[in-house]
Amino acid sequence: MNRAAYYVTAAAFAVLFVFPLLWSGWSSIRPGDAFSLDSYRRLATYGEGLGVYVTNTVILVVLTVAGTLTVATLAGYAFARFPFPGRGVLFVLTLAILMVPYPTILIPLYVLLGWLGLQDSLVGLALVMIMFQLPFAVFMMRNAFESVPRTLDEAAMIDGAGSLRVLLRILLPAVVPGLVTVGLFAFLASWNDYVAPLILISSNDRFTLPVAVVNMRLHNFGAVDYPTMQAGVVFMALPCLLLFLILQRYYVRGFMSGALRG
Template sequence: MRRPAFHLGSAFLAALFVLPILWSGWSSVRPGSGFSLDSYRRLATYGEGVGVYLTNTVLLVVLTVTGTVAVSTLAGYAFSRFAFPGRRILFGLILAILMVPYPTILIPLYVLLGKLGLQDSLVGLALVMIMFQLPFAVFMMRNSFAAVPRALDDAALIDGCGSFGVLMRVLLPAVAPGLVTVGLFAFLASWNDYVAPLILISSDERFPLPVAIVNMRLHDFGAVDYPTMQAGVMFMAAPCLALFLVLQRFYVRGFMSGALRG
């Protein structure tokens, strides 16, 4: 009786997540009485053009994912393999960032970026996104490295590898699921985030997709253009769904080998 109940419950939960996406897709192609792609045509020509907003989003994603993976990999390797004064305190301070709701410090960050000359910049926005991704990413990578036996390090050192060689040639392939998990979370955060770009970006030509799509709500005489908004939702959801399905196996392995280890 447990197996049918498990599958029935799983199917019900899956339907709860899938039905809104199907409804959005249906609404985007049937704005009136029949099938139409007019909402996607309006989406393509809205504002600066969907190509500009997509380019901004892709650039933001590339910078955020690359920076998050690079910094968290080096930090996780250091925390798991090297003993240095204040290691536990520093690790605790990094994790403490998780307790701070990031919208509460966006205004100070906006002022700081202005002093650094990175205000209204995708690079500055990417740095903010990286900062808020690092606590989880460092935690994940530290535990992923800790799950790899130190005997591999010793064998590589005996063969002549240095510390950086051990990381690049031996440990990175072993923690690949953790890298994929960190990269996937960074991708989802930078692809979908709305609040940070809304506050830190002021130029229309630098808006990422979430801000541009929300701005589509206002149509003639204050009416909401729901079909175009639903087209934008589908445009944003499709890459996330495809990437998650492709990387699902690595994503699950990353959590099993990293986050569930003490």
Template sequence: MTPSRSRTAGRLGYYGTTGALAVLFLFPLLWSAWASVRTPHGFGLQNFRNMVHYGDGIGTYLANTAAVTAMTVTGTLVVSLLGGYAFGRFRFPGKNVLFLATLAILMVPYPTILIPLYVLLGRLGLQNSLVGLSLVLVMFQLPFAVFMMRNSFEAVPQEIVDSAAVDGCGSLAALLRVLVHMVRPAVATVGLFAFLASWNEFFAALILLNSSDRFTLPLAVVDMEGRTFGSIDYPTLQAGVVFMAVPCLVLFLLLQRSYVRGFMSGALRS
């Protein structure tokens, strides 16, 4: 086989494999979209109307989810920026031990500590609270987020830090005015991960939230299953799935370049 034919065969194999994988991953979403507009009388938006008026109203669940997501993303970014900056640019006693202890949280299956956290939040007066749920989600996101930010700050050349110091910037000023712009891809990656995790979180919300008026979208969508004598309303359920998936897809498409750069620009260096 000639080199040109070999390259052509390689490209065909590559595009065939990636196309098959794309179809495989997109099929569930496309099926949900098709099922969400299917009605006993054809196609329409009746399933979405049922979803909008379900329970306390989709607006309540959307507002709760947006609040939890905003607090989780903000808390994760603030703490991981400061923590990653400290681990990446400073030396202090116990630095490595503390960093390893932070990463060790990844080894603990989070469902196993939800009950102790439920009791702790009750003593703090944050039980059945969106703020309490957000604090728990921030804690779950911090190991990965701090790891990403620490390695990103370590990849910043020392000359840039020295230039900021010569211009009169202290440690915090250098972070806010200079370094944060250097690690924007990592910030976008951490923010995207925190958004996806908090927007779609079900198990922690199921344990920590008791009142239906404080349910998030995942809880409301699952609750739609048993709305009629325990039978599953699949069309309305699929409408809820599509409603939840659209913001995630849009945000990922908007941030995909920064997301890829966050991993490629030293964010995963050892």
């Protein structure tokens, strides 16, 4: 009886969460009384072209995920394995960034990127996205490293391995679920974020998919082109859904071994 109730509840929640995506897909292919792919054709030719927006978004995702994984891995390793003065305070300050609503600091960041010559660039936007991801990412990676027995480090060091070799050869394979979790969160944030690209990017040929999809909702004389907008929603949601399904096993293990520890 308990198992049946569990499956019924899980199925109900699955339908609840999947229904909006199914509705968007239906609206995109049947805007009227007949089936049509015109909304996807308009999506492909909108503005600078769908290929430009997809390329911009993929570049942003690659830079954000790579930067987040690199910095969070090194920082998490340092926090988990190396005692140094002020380690606890620095870790708390890193987590404190989560309490700051990021839209409130986008304007100062815009000015800062101007000083660095990175205004209106995907590299500058990626740096901002990496900064927003680091508190959660460092927290996850620190706990993931702490879940690995220190005896593995000690055995490798006895054999003559240095700290970097221990990290690359011993610890990284053991914290793959944590890496996947951090990478997945960084991917979802950079793929779907709308506010940061809207403020930090001003050139049409550098817009990301979320900005383009929101802009394309306005059609002739201010009328909302719902079918094309829904086609954009479906196009954006499918990669996220597929990636999550593929990496679900690692994602769950990452939370179980990382976020629930410490």
